[in-house]
Amino acid sequence: MLELHDREWNEFYLRDIFPDIQRGKRLKNADHIQGKTPYVSSSAINNGVDAFIGNDDKVRKYKECLTLANSGSVGKTFYHSYEFIASDHVTSLKSDRLNKYSYLFIATIVQRLEEKYSFNREINDVRINKEKIVLPVDESGTPDYDFMEQYIKEREQQIVQKYIEYTGKNIQFGGGETSAVEGKGMERILPT
Structure with a gap:
């Protein structure tokens, strides 16, 4: 890095x-x-x-x-x-x-x-x-300039990877998640 x-x-x-x-x-x-x-x-x-x-x-x-x-x-x-x-x-x-x-x-x-x-x-x-x-x-x-380019490309890749990990953990079944407030396992689609 x-x-x-x-x-x-x-x-x-x-x-x-x-x-x-x-x-x-x-x-x-x-x-x-x-x-x-x-x-x-x-x-x-x-x-x-x-x-x-x-x-x-x-x-x-x-x-x-x-x-x-x-x-x-x-x-x-x-x-x-x-x-x-x-x-x-x-x-x-x-x-x-x-x-x-x-x-x-x-x-x-x-x-x-x-x-x-x-x-x-x-x-x-x-x-x-x-x-x-x-x-x-x-x-x-x-x-x-080569270092500058490579540095920004690395940071860009880190951000993309974090986004991929976040969406993989937080988006399920077509964008819905189970809400503790709604209870009873009902699916809530975000945002509405």
Whole structure:
């Protein structure tokens, strides 16, 4: 099992990890056109998805990247594998060297910026370019993306295994369980 404390770690500028850093574009609520494309803003819930819109003009679309909230829920960081439109309240962090798993690993580290910033001290473009994060490194001192990927895959497998064990113990006979309250061995189907 891979462990975080077994690795060497080093500091890296965000701009060195993510060669493509770009803030989304302002789009007032009144200008939203109803649609199916996720609109990512600085919300702390739903992966930052604030609405679904159909705008194509004067917007910035991204895919396969992280978003970092600049304002509002400052520091919230989410991974997006799907195409979305970004508001000016988030910055896209993209690198062709990363995949789903290494993005998820790095997202948890980038999100630590929320401890440094607040509603009154937002993350602007100048501050992003000065920010550093700490990542595990390989023997040559470069970010160990393979380790990050394998680490997240292991954790994902552990969660899946726990879920399988839980459902195997708690779901019987088509989703029902015997309720002590109902007594007399009557089957109760959950939920109703």
